[in-house]
Amino acid sequence: MKTILITGANGQLGCCLQDIATQYSESFQFLFTDIEEMDISNIDTIYDFCSRHNVDVIINAAAYTQVDLAEKEVELAHLINSEGVSNIVEVCKRLSIFLVHISTDYIFDGTYNGAYTEEMIPNPISVYGKSKWEGEAKILESSIPSIIIRTSWLYSEYGKNFLKTILKLTKEKEEIQVVSDQTGTPTYAGDLAEVVMKCIEKRDQVLKPEIFHFSNSGVCNWYAFALLINQISGEKCKITPISEKDYPTNAKRPKNSLFSKEKLKKFLNIEIAPWEESVQKCLKK
Ligand SMILES: NC(=O)c1ccc[n+]([C@@H]2O[C@H](COP(=O)([O-])OP(=O)(O)OC[C@H]3O[C@@H](n4cnc5c(N)ncnc54)[C@H](OP(=O)(O)O)[C@@H]3O)[C@@H](O)[C@H]2O)c1
Numbered sequence: 362m363k364t365i366l367i368t369g370a371n372g373q374l375g376c377c378l379q380d381i382a383t384q385y386s387e388s389f390q391f392l393f394t395d396i397e398e399m400d401i402s403n404i405d406t407i408y409d410f411c412s413r414h415n416v417d418v419i420i421n422a423a424a425y426t427q428v429d430l431a432e433k434e435v436e437l438a439h440l441i442n443s444e445g446v447s448n449i450v451e452v453c454k455r456l457s458i459f460l461v462h463i464s465t466d467y468i469f470d471g472t473y474n475g476a477y478t479e480e481m482i483p484n485p486i487s488v489y490g491k492s493k494w495e496g497e498a499k500i501l502e503s504s505i506p507s508i509i510i511r512t513s514w515l516y517s518e519y520g521k522n523f524l525k526t527i528l529k530l531t532k533e534k535e536e537i538q539v540v541s542d543q544t545g546t547p548t549y550a551g552d553l554a555e556v557v558m559k560c561i562e563k564r565d566q567v568l569k570p571e572i573f574h575f576s577n578s579g580v581c582n583w584y585a586f587a588l589l590i591n592q593i594s595g596e597k598c599k600i601t602p603i604s605e606k607d608y609p610t611n612a613k614r615p616k617n618s619l620f621s622k623e624k625l626k627k628f629l630n631i632e633i634a635p636w637e638e639s640v641q642k643c644l645k646k
Contacts, residue, residue, distance in 0.1 A: 364390045365561065366416045368449070369423025371395040374463060376519040377554035378420065385558060392416070396423070401445035407452045418561055421449055421462045424493070428467070429611040431489040438492040446496035450503045459506050459564045461557055466513035466545060466576075468494040471615020478621045479511075479572040487612035501570050508560050508567055510553070510625075513576045513618045514586070517550035518646045523583065527590045531598035541584035541602035545618030546576040549639035559629045566628075573628065574620035577636035589637060593644050 369375050370393035382391045392414055399406055401423050410416070425431060425441040446462060453460045467490035468483040485491045500507055516524040524547075530537050556575050584602040591598055605614070622633055634642075 362390055363388065363417040364392060364415055365418045365420060366392045366394065366411060366414070367420045367422055368394055368399055368401050369396075369421070372422055372424070372426070373515055373517040373520045373522065373550040374422040374553055374557075377517055377550040378422065378557065380551065381554055381558065389561075401448055402440050404448040404451060407448055408455070411452050411456050411458060416456070416458055418459045418461065418564065419449055419453060420557055420561075421446065421460065424463070425489070428487060428489045428614070431487065431492065432611040435488050438488050439495065442489070442492035443495035443499065447499040450499050450505060453505050453507070454503060459561070459567075460500065461508045461510065461560060462496070462500055463553075464497050464509050464511045465490065465493050466511060466615060466618035466620065468497065468511065469615055469618070471543075471617045473617060476619045476621035477574065479574055479624055486615065489612060497572075504569050506564070506568050507570045508564070509570060509572045510557065510560065511572065511574050511620070512548045512553055513545050513620060514547040515550050515553065516547055516643065518643055519550070523547075523586065524590055524640065524643065527587045528594055531587075531591045531594065531596040531600075534598060536599040536601065537587070538601045538603040538608070539584040539587040540605050540608050541582045542604050543614060543616055543618070544580060544582050545615075546578070546580055546620065547586055547636045547640065548576040549634075549643050551643065552577060552634060552639055556625070556629070556631075559631065563629065573625040574622055575625050575633075576620050576622065577639045578622070578633040579636045580619055581636060586640075589640055590644070593641055
């Protein structure tokens, strides 16, 4: 029986991992922690916990994820998304632990016109994006056996996310406006949780840091995403497309977040569910 530590377990991905943990109970013991029990900015806490529990794998689902607030809370974003990851890497190195880390499309500037592959050079345009890229860099520099999964537009039945915001707004308002000139693909955190576990099952094939891109399949924009949510939930709200220029935010966002998922599909030998199907699955829950 191998032991998996999950950090940030009360977040979206962490909750979805908790939902599927029993499916893996014959092979893995899961230790779910969040900031109260394990603050990833404290290396001693991570080291003590991992050596006490003989941890074999860490899934780092902990992160500072408030993209706009990060423009003001620069130090905190770096403390969690960069220094926190550096601490985890150090512990993994010392105790020979396999790491699965989650990163983001926001490490790219979004100026590329096609689907981003894993080899393309990051160029973050926000504090959050920079902090996540620095976190990735700590792993890549370390050469530890590990997997970085970059994902985009994450939503679930848990926490705060676009899908839940749209559900609330379309119930309360007769009309809303949603940005239609940012392209990408939504990712259901339940699907991401399954991919994380499949990667862990294949970890013996990974001897150095490997990056994989994962989102659901297909392509859309925030407006199309909102339309589908409104349609499935049966609300009568009118949704109007607007340009990002008419919806100013503190942090800049990539215009294009589309990922190529070919590398992951080949590695895991899987097909990836279309984004529309997964939105339906999540809304049923
Ligand atoms: N959300 C998205 O749209 C999106 C898109 C692309 C990639 N990602 C990446 O996907 C991963 C999972 O995202 P998510 O949406 O599941 O995140 P989330 O819901 O914000 O969850 C993150 C969890 O980490 C906890 N945390 C914060 N600081 C911590 C610390 N110092 N030590 C331990 N735990 C800490 C948070 O606690 P508090 O809530 O108390 O702060 C929260 O429970 C992250 O790496 C994120 O960068 C997210």
